[in-house]
Amino acid sequence: MKNIKTIVLSNQEISPGYFRMKILAPDYSKTSQPGQFVMFRVQRSLPPLLRRPFGIFRVGFMPADCDNMPAKEFIEIIYKVVGSGTEIMQRLHQGDPVELLGPLGTGFDCGEPAEEKILVGGGIGLVPLYSLAEKLVETSRVRLLMGGRTRDDIITVTEFERLGVETYVSTEDGSLGEEGLVTQVLERKLDKYPKATVFACGPMPMIEAVQDICLSRGVSLQVSLEALMACGVGACLSCVVKGAGHTEIEPRYLCTCTSGPVFAAEKLDWSKTEVKMVKSGGCK
Amino acid sequence: MKNIKTIVLSNQEISPGYFRMKILAPDYSKTSQPGQFVMFRVQRSLPPLLRRPFGIFRVGFMPADCDNMPAKEFIEIIYKVVGSGTEIMQRLHQGDPVELLGPLGTGFDCGEPAEEKILVGGGIGLVPLYSLAEKLVETSRVRLLMGGRTRDDIITVTEFERLGVETYVSTEDGSLGEEGLVTQVLERKLDKYPKATVFACGPMPMIEAVQDICLSRGVSLQVSLEALMACGVGACLSCVVKGAGHTEIEPRYLCTCTSGPVFAAEKLDWSKTEVKMVKSGGCK
Amino acid sequence: MIKSDDNLLPPKLAVEIAGIKFKNPVMPASGTFGYGEEYAPYLDLNQLGAVVTKGLSLHPKAGNNTPRTCETVSGMLNAIGLQNVGVDAFIRDKMPFLEQFKTPVIVNFFGNTQDEYGEVAARLDDVPGVAALEMNISCPNVKHGGIVFGTDPKAAFAAVSLVRKRTTKPLIVKLTPNVTDIQITARAAEDAGADVLSLINTLTGMAVDVKTRKPRLANTIGGLSGPAIRPIAVRLVHQVVQAVQIPVIGIGGISRAMDALEFLIVGARAVQVGTANFVDPNAMAVIIAGLEEFCREEGIADINDLIGTLEL
Amino acid sequence: MIKSDDNLLPPKLAVEIAGIKFKNPVMPASGTFGYGEEYAPYLDLNQLGAVVTKGLSLHPKAGNNTPRTCETVSGMLNAIGLQNVGVDAFIRDKMPFLEQFKTPVIVNFFGNTQDEYGEVAARLDDVPGVAALEMNISCPNVKHGGIVFGTDPKAAFAAVSLVRKRTTKPLIVKLTPNVTDIQITARAAEDAGADVLSLINTLTGMAVDVKTRKPRLANTIGGLSGPAIRPIAVRLVHQVVQAVQIPVIGIGGISRAMDALEFLIVGARAVQVGTANFVDPNAMAVIIAGLEEFCREEGIADINDLIGTLEL
């Protein structure tokens, strides 16, 4: 974990409103774990003031530019354009200077090999699941349940399939895959594989529904959360979520940026309205 | 005078630190007068907050893109990179969206035809003199005395010569043309052409020296001034200079943006320390 | 709240404050729009909710030395020093132009003594085209050691009371944000007879040229305005709305419809746009169009239904 | 002023305040640098003038509900609610880490009553690694209707006097900017025995989500920090420097060496960097290097020669 001044290698729209950006990132293959994230500085000048957190989609290598140079290590992030920062990001080009602080946070615990692993991704929540899948497929059977509002929200499914992940797509409007919520699919899969471990990332209502399902079935669950972050390193205490056993008198706040973004479900306080810290989106 | 949303046509470094930008600007050939300026909005987002004032170097036409379209009217500005706004400007490319408020202010009075006309330009102060020269050469003999610190500060002299303007270059370090100040050259020229009219634009110390010379010789002088501007249209009262006869009791402030930037020398108050409003440069 | 529909009438933007009808809640902030004529070539003044003039004093005022302005991060400092033509020249030379438009004219004014305030108000009282007066109390009280009227609730109360006696026009009192508790000055102004409060005036600030070691303004200290100050302004308007019964006009860092909406939601009945006019002479027209679009999208038939709808 | 030369020694950046030697005048602002350990992977803490901790209270504090922060134009609002581990846990769990470094540790603290302030100060008094205490008086006084200590000169005087009695360490009092006349609170703190003043804490502000009509912070109101507030901070530091004899530390919107220089020139002996740490964890190192470069370029042999050189 360190801050590097680096450059954009490429930045392309992969689905309406979703972009995929490759950023030169030496050492990430050695240091980053599935589920970790970066604090991305969009540009040297304002705006935006604060960095933006993004999950690491994958780490890769590009051939070196010439014989005596090292291969170029990069990370990829995938982002949805939602506000002032991502609007500027979509206009970045190859060679533009940016800064990466990372890899940050606590990632997924891959658990025991050979178990059934079910990944549940909702829209952009799919991002941190790819590096996880890369690792899990080495030892386990992996299924991806991917949900979105419309087919535009279903991204990079082919890439999961290339890893050997069985993927099941559902959309709320039925424009791709099964019509309905991804949680319906999860229930069916868990009927079939009741001993599976579940890894989920997506919008809070989806995560809560997944948690209800897993809790009632006694299925082990890890969730990756989003929270409003200023520092990304545990210094500002902006990104807290309530941990299991939290009360007003004996508060148990956990920093999403250091204790998370991935949490074992049992570490969190799931009483409603507690974990929904970014429901209303960020500030414009 | 209106605000237009337009685009950059080209933006090139013409001397170290000096850029020349072509901006699509319909109607400027009909509306703009030599010595007028524009308030340039560098980009839609912050920074900078305020627009930046730039003299209009020239108005021109480019061939239409295809048969049934009108020829493209443009203005050119030439700017020196000095601070936050011009630093962003130097990175603008063809097609980038910008805004122009203009043409603004009161330009040069061309005076009687056939007189001797002497233009005195210091560094970037040369800019507004080009359109003036274009007009003056139609009826008068025109000489340009161009001064700068080093040869890097001597710009677009060839273009003046192509108009048929006799040009005399001087630099403080002698790296181009005569070594010394442009005012030395002015004194010599006025010895020869005591009835000339002088038009000057450049740094304040140069303008003050030119004024001293012209006043003592009874030579008619127009100067183009710079001032810190917020609105450019006479509303904010930021850009005032003291007019002739100004006293604390009976103040006579003139707005550089509306009564100027070009003033007949006799309209201003030349008592020292009065007109030097931007001596220390802008705010960073 | 009545929901409008795309097929139905356009959303209503008109608001009424102190008996004056404004066709929409958007007007310029004093000192950033000259006497109206400066921006007339760029913006149809008939589009605006109102025109608010540069601050006027009893006698013409020279203003400060230059430099008078300076850009800061997402804001600007100004120390114009209230240069103005004086109330009589305004009535004679500037009002005729403004009377051509159907837009209410609000005249901003100030004094350096209580009596000066009263006198300016009295001179404007019988000018027919003047819809309301806006009293700027962010001025030093020369009779009391130069303490700004608006930072001293007693001085503010006394000055507003006096002005109240000398004018029959609706009286807007414009508050300064540079106080510990704005609710106190707000109530003082209300108690003294203000019909409306407007806020915020600029926050005092300063910038230094590190090379020359001199302040960037000839006056050393100036007023900070622009987008940078908006969160402070929203907070103050929110607090004032809760403290008084009379209507409030929100000002401070508004450059987009979204910004204006923050003020309306916390309870301002109208907004003033200042520094943004310099950035874009068309800013107010864009804001008005943006308010209409927002109402349409959100199904709000009348903008009055939006005012003060903050959910705590 | 002795002019340094490129061939001579590097410019001296060390400053001494209240008997403490700082290797340079740059330190973090409380609450933006955790307990130091959070940023240690990114920045050598030995480079800094000092480390300033998150604000500590007598008992651990939960802080506010989320959302706790929100970006604004060139700034941010925060209402963390002073979440902290409590003074005892700090001494036990956090101090050992900080004692590894050669950098003075300044402990920021607060209370909700005068006695709480006194008690925290007393517990820190015999902790050897603590170089100085920074008393944050921007906290509501629960015994007096929640009025913020720092906005009530009498309450500030009483609280500082009490703390003064309970500590032998150098005492820095951190002032709030949300007052009409900061010179009054500054003098109150000085008279009560403060050795140093630091300012500014955040300006109170607010932002609204126009779609949901809710405040963007769970706490409705929060503190504004970042580049946007710098002109206000520079003005306040300038005013305080003129009002007191004791040294002043400047805070507010500093993100570059140029920004720090503005504060030093108006008379601050040191500066604290807050929000900029979030933007760039290396910000303070860059600022320190920038100060050195500026001194070199301007021929300043010792940064103390620059402090308070504002030309009016």
Ligand SMILES: Cc1cc2nc3c(=O)[nH]c(=O)nc-3n(C[C@H](O)[C@H](O)[C@H](O)COP(=O)(O)OP(=O)(O)OC[C@H]3O[C@@H](n4cnc5c(N)ncnc54)[C@H](O)[C@@H]3O)c2cc1C
């Ligand atoms: C650990 C983590 C990983 C993330 N990974 C991804 C990812 O891989 N792809 C992706 O598209 N998005 C991801 N997000 C969400 C992403 O950070 C926001 O969409 C982004 O910051 C929005 O910035 P903006 O300036 O466009 O929006 P604005 O709304 O203008 O942002 C204003 C502020 O709110 C914050 N904010 C807004 N939305 C969110 C959100 N949903 N979560 C957290 N902060 C938010 C911003 O960071 C900023 O501080 C992740 C968030 C976290 C915490």
Ligand SMILES: Cc1cc2nc3c(=O)[nH]c(=O)nc-3n(C[C@H](O)[C@H](O)[C@H](O)COP(=O)(O)OP(=O)(O)OC[C@H]3O[C@@H](n4cnc5c(N)ncnc54)[C@H](O)[C@@H]3O)c2cc1C
């Ligand atoms: C009528 C007029 C015509 C001008 N024509 C030209 C021209 O043709 N070419 C050119 O290079 N420059 C010209 N200038 C100066 C030009 O406006 C400034 O160099 C430019 O605004 C600097 O912007 P910045 O953001 O890079 O500098 P910064 O120093 O960061 O600017 C901060 C603020 O100070 C103002 N400012 C800084 N320097 C000046 C200055 N010398 N005069 C006025 N305002 C200043 C800026 O507009 C801005 O508001 C002209 C100025 C005026 C008033």
Ligand SMILES: Cc1cc2nc3c(=O)[nH]c(=O)nc-3n(C[C@H](O)[C@H](O)[C@H](O)COP(=O)(O)O)c2cc1C
């Ligand atoms: C250049 C300038 C001049 C101003 N002159 C006045 C004035 O004469 N009277 C007054 O009440 N306010 C004056 N103000 C304050 C504005 O009306 C407004 O309250 C303030 O700028 C905040 O709004 P903004 O952030 O939208 O600019 C002036 C502001 C600026 C920037």
Ligand SMILES: Cc1cc2nc3c(=O)[nH]c(=O)nc-3n(C[C@H](O)[C@H](O)[C@H](O)COP(=O)(O)O)c2cc1C
């Ligand atoms: C997230 C956050 C937490 C803060 N916590 C504290 C605190 O615990 N104690 C304190 O005295 N100031 C606190 N502050 C105020 C800062 O120390 C500083 O005074 C303020 O942010 C202005 O500086 P800046 O603009 O450089 O951030 C906090 C500021 C922020 C942004």
Ligand code: FES
């Ligand atoms: S983002 Fe700052 S503590 Fe987590």
Ligand code: FES
């Ligand atoms: S720049 Fe505003 S009056 Fe001239």
